[in-house]
Amino acid sequence: MELPPRGRGDELLKPGELAAVRLRLRNIAPKHDLTTVIACAFDHRTRMLPFIYADTRMIPAGVRAIGSAMVDAGFTKTRIVLQQWNRNFRPSQMRLDGRIPDIFMISSMQLHTAPCKAMIQDACRIDPTRRPLIIVGGPKVMYEPWDVFSAKPENPWAADVAVTGEEYVLMNLLEVVLSIRAGGESIRAAFVLARDSGLLDGIPGLVYARGERDGVSDELVDTGIQRLVGDLDELADPVLGYRLLEPPNRGGGLASLAIPANRVGRYGPVGSLVLTLGCKFVCPYCPIPAYNQRQYRTKSGDRIAEEIGRLYSEYHIRFFFGADDNFFNDKERTLDIAGTLARKVDAGSRPHCKIRLGTEATIHDTLLMKEHLPLIRRAGVWGLWLGVEDMSGSLVKKGQSTDKTLEAFALLRAGGIFPVPMMMHHDAQPLYTRNDQSGLLNQIGLLRKAGALYMQVMMLTPSPGSKLYVETYTSGLAYQSVDGIPVQPHVVDGNHVVASRAASPWKTQFNILAAYLYFYNPLRFLAALFCPKSNIPLSDVETSPISPSRNKLRRRILRKASAYLADAAVQVFGMWGLANTIRRTFVWGLHLMRGKIKRHTCVPASKIPMRGVDGAPASHALPGTPTPREAPSRD
Ligand code: B12
Ligand code: SF4
Structure with a gap:
């Protein structure tokens, strides 16, 4: 089942809308002095061919985009933690600028759901009066936002809100929440106020919980399908996000400083x-x-x-x-x-x-x-x-x-x-x-x-x-x-x-x-050593615009040799990757x-009732999801 379409002609934001919200936030950001940690969920059990190098050495664009958007909007006290590099990271231990962050965000793909949920659970252990606002986004919640709200009374935990969209939705959410935040009030408290007064319902691309009994939400409200930014030039500069990376370490908390710019390329x-x-x-x-x-x-x-x-x-x-x-x-x-x-x-x-x-x-x-x-x-x-x-x-x-x-x-x-x-x-x-x-x-x-x-x-x-x-x-x-x-x-x-x-x-x-x-x-x-497939036109081309006159011959030999040996090197890498696979x-x-194979007979869906705003059907509900009216009484 695909995500439902928005109305024809209403798929995109108006030109300039994302740029405008970025500017408005920049004007109010200094008043709020927010600290934010954005974690990328990563399950190390997924490391194998064909992605075994790219999965950890390519810094994911999702968390970086969100980090860039935050810095661009004036929230410079932001740190990005990659579980790829920091597998022991515990949200309950994080401190940024000497305090528990105001906002904790997670980005997750579907296959990294387990560590994503573990991080939410751990963040929920923080004392409720000091707990950050927990926001989850990325490819997992784009399609299954309901899965970041536990439906088990014996194990209650939940994100505060799932963002089923992109940067604009987050910026829009922050703008609304900050617009009603009283001085000294926690951002989570302001979020709750905005939620309960219906202010979030006008932001397509959110799923949030309402009501609660025995630690489980009564219902999930789905504000619908996001409007997309049409002109990607309106996005914040990705260069900003690379300055926010937590250095790889074995600890559960955060280092005092992000990776210095001149070392980013070494790690990623x-x-x-x-x-x-x-x-x-x-x-x-x-x-x-x-x-x-x-x-x-x-x-x-x-x-x-x-x-x-x-x-x-x-x-x-x-x-x-x-x-x-x-x-x-x-x-x-x-x-x-x-x-x-x-x-x-x-x-x-x-x-x-x-x-x-x-x-x-x-x-x-x-x-x-x-x-x-x-x-x-x-x-x-x-x-x-x-x-x-x-x-x-x-x-x-x-x-x-x-x-x-x-x-x-x-x-x-x-x-x-x-x-x-x-x-x-x-x-x-x-x-x-x-x-x-x-x-x-x-x-x-x-x-x-x-x-x-x-x-x-x-x-x-x-x-x-x-x-x-x-x-x-x-x-x-x-x-x-x-x-x-x-x-x-x-x-x-x-x-x-x-x-x-x-x-x-x-x-x-x-x-x-x-x-x-x-x-x-x-x-x-062996065949690749004698008859390499990597020797294609331009594979040994000089990439430096101004060739240094010294070492010209050496550089040429090196270029030719690496073009020749690349095929064999890929074979070695492939065999190592295969061993892992x-x-x-x-x-x-x-x-x-x-063993015996047991098959599904219905699609996994939210156990918590879901609805859209104003009683409309929830855009992200899969067949079998209860609606609030159908929900059995828990008395
Ligand atoms: C590059 C890529 C990879 C790279 C990732 C390397 C890296 N470390 O970055 C490699 C090649 C390793 C890879 C591997 C796989 N990939 Co891949 N990949 C992509 C691809 C093409 C681009 C990802 C990207 O950079 N997007 C750009 C960023 C900016 O977009 P984004 O991550 O979605 O983030 C935006 C929003 O989601 C949101 N957002 C994201 N996080 C958060 C967090 C918060 C708090 C908020 C508010 C918002 C938010 O805002 C962001 C900015 O707009 C996407 C398709 C696509 N075009 O997105 C698939 C995609 C991410 N891959 C996918 C899959 C399934 C896989 C694999 C499982 C292989 C497979 N079966 O196809 C493996 C998994 C490997 C592993 N162990 O993790 C799926 C994920 C589906 C899902 N529901 O989780 C995607 C979406 C493609 C698809 N089929 O739809 N992939
Ligand atoms: S992205 Fe690839 S798999 Fe998806 S619709 Fe296009 S061609 Fe098909």
């Missing part, structure tokens, strides 16, 4: 960057088009060039990953971005000459961009993650036949861009086939031959907010438990088989391991083989 060498958001395709297992209200939103080329320049100069970050859903979605807008970045390179701008940018796109759109690929490469795009899924098209058709995929690979490589296939394994796909190319290994073999250095295979998994989501549960496809082990969020990661009709799902689980082993292994490592998923395969 890959910078994620919002360039565009949205996608025109409608794959039934993907929530992205509906989340974006079928809108495509971009930053301008000038803005992106400026951000990259500053991120490079201030933090020495030169590897970037675009948070794009489909970078080539709109030719004109892509060319604006690429053209601007390429012009900077032509003019000899050092940061722009040095960067390497990776992002996601579809095969279909890559082919439409074929004559522009040299420009895209000049702009710094160096790797493209392509949604190949299953090339035979038996899973989904979005213009990715075998021929087209191979054509796109050849064009990209000829243009100096590394193609990275993202494959989706599913019940109907055999591991290997003799007479055609539909088998998983057949396809991987073809893609390797076509020049893939790195690849990912994921299992089709229920994704909240997608068209297929509810049906996956009601049809009994999704597992509830395997061999008596409940299916918890951290295994709903695309690496574990958690939804399948296969008679022997363990085979599917081991197929994924076999696919990786086929791609990353000692034999291929086997360690984490092999036992699951055994449970699938030996």
